[in-house]
Amino acid sequence: MTEAKDQRQPQRLNKRPEEDVGPPVVEIRNLWKRFGRTVVHQDLNLDIYAGEILTIVGGSGTGKTVLLRQMLGLEQPSAGCVKVFGEDISAAEPEQLQHMRNHWGMLFQQGALYSALSVFDNIALPMRELRALPEDVIRDAVLLKMDMVGLGPEHANKMPSDLSGGMVKRAALARALALEPQLLFLDEPTAGLDPDLSDAFVALIQTLHRELKLTVVMVTHDLDTLFALSSRIAVLAEKHVIAVGPSCDVLRIEHPFIKHFFLGPRGQRALEVLEERHAQNEPED
Numbered sequence: 172m173t174e175a176k177d178q179r180q181p182q183r184l185n186k187r188p189e190e191d192v193g194p195p196v197v198e199i200r201n202l203w204k205r206f207g208r209t210v211v212h213q214d215l216n217l218d219i220y221a222g223e224i225l226t227i228v229g230g231s232g233t234g235k236t237v238l239l240r241q242m243l244g245l246e247q248p249s250a251g252c253v254k255v256f257g258e259d260i261s262a263a264e265p266e267q268l269q270h271m272r273n274h275w276g277m278l279f280q281q282g283a284l285y286s287a288l289s290v291f292d293n294i295a296l297p298m299r300e301l302r303a304l305p306e307d308v309i310r311d312a313v314l315l316k317m318d319m320v321g322l323g324p325e326h327a328n329k330m331p332s333d334l335s336g337g338m339v340k341r342a343a344l345a346r347a348l349a350l351e352p353q354l355l356f357l358d359e360p361t362a363g364l365d366p367d368l369s370d371a372f373v374a375l376i377q378t379l380h381r382e383l384k385l386t387v388v389m390v391t392h393d394l395d396t397l398f399a400l401s402s403r404i405a406v407l408a409e410k411h412v413i414a415v416g417p418s419c420d421v422l423r424i425e426h427p428f429i430k431h432f433f434l435g436p437r438g439q440r441a442l443e444v445l446e447e448r449h450a451q452n453e454p455e456d
């Protein structure tokens with residue numbers, strides 16, 4: 172596929188959220204990412220607005236993780252730019268990048284707790300790295316974060332290997348929230364959880380999103396999680412974002428990946444559950 176041809180492809184839908192939400196928190200413009208001769212992203216554009224939960228979906232290997240890594244400044248774009256909080260990530264000096272990192276949190280797919288550190292020390296780590304907070308302030312803050320994610324103080328001295336899968340996710344979420352970020356990145360937040368634990372974790376993210384007024388950028392394959400949480404969905408295919416908007420709008424787009432992903436048997440089941448929930452929440456006449 173030639174570059175010129177692909178740049179002409181229209182993005183099929185690019186809806187901002189309904190209400191006026193101000194400038195984007197994350198702004199991705201004409202992004203290209205190559206690994207050697209492999210082009211992963213080609214002229215990719217995406218805006219993420221304050222207070223929304225934007226979910227990135229796409230087939231395996233379409234570059235969702237690489238896109239997240241570029242937003243986090245862990246991977247450099249080959250061309251184009253990624254701005255977070257209005258600052259160009261790839262042009263940022265190390266000190267400025269560190270300052271920006273203190274304003275976002277990241278929950279990695281496997282929880283990614285340090286296995287040699289207790290729950291307490293894992294959550295305390297980002298605060299200790301600031302080298303500005305006294306230990307008693309850190310102690311109170313860690314216990315507060317643990318409480319926020321539903322982990323009682325009795326778990327503070329446990330090692331990650333002593334925790335259930337759901338508890339590892341909660342501890343990792345507490346660590347992601349340690350520095351009170353405005354922006355939270357979630358990579359497959361419910362992967363590996365059974366349906367009940369997954370529902371509970373989704374409910375926790377919903378509560379924290381509302382109470383902390385977070386902007387959330389999420390990658391997930393799980394349709395229940397996607398429908399329950401997303402304000403908007405961005406679909407990655409053909410090396411760029413082919414559609415972005417609320418799920419009801421994205422579902423109407425005629426594209427093979429969208430049809431396969433959302434309207435196959437798994438998608439139908441997730442949609443039915445969502446519709447049932449909406450019906451239960453509607454006031455009776």
Ligand SMILES: Nc1ncnc2c1ncn2[C@@H]1O[C@H](COP(=O)(O)OP(=O)(O)OP(=O)(O)O)[C@@H](O)[C@H]1O
Nearest residue numbers: 206207209211229230231232233234235236237238
């Ligand atoms: N450091 C790297 N060097 C070379 N190629 C890479 C590197 N990182 C990622 N890739 C390639 O970039 C492409 C996109 O990878 P990425 O992990 O972002 O996909 P993904 O959409 O997250 O996939 P999945 O849903 O399976 O996790 C893949 O072809 C991958 O092999």
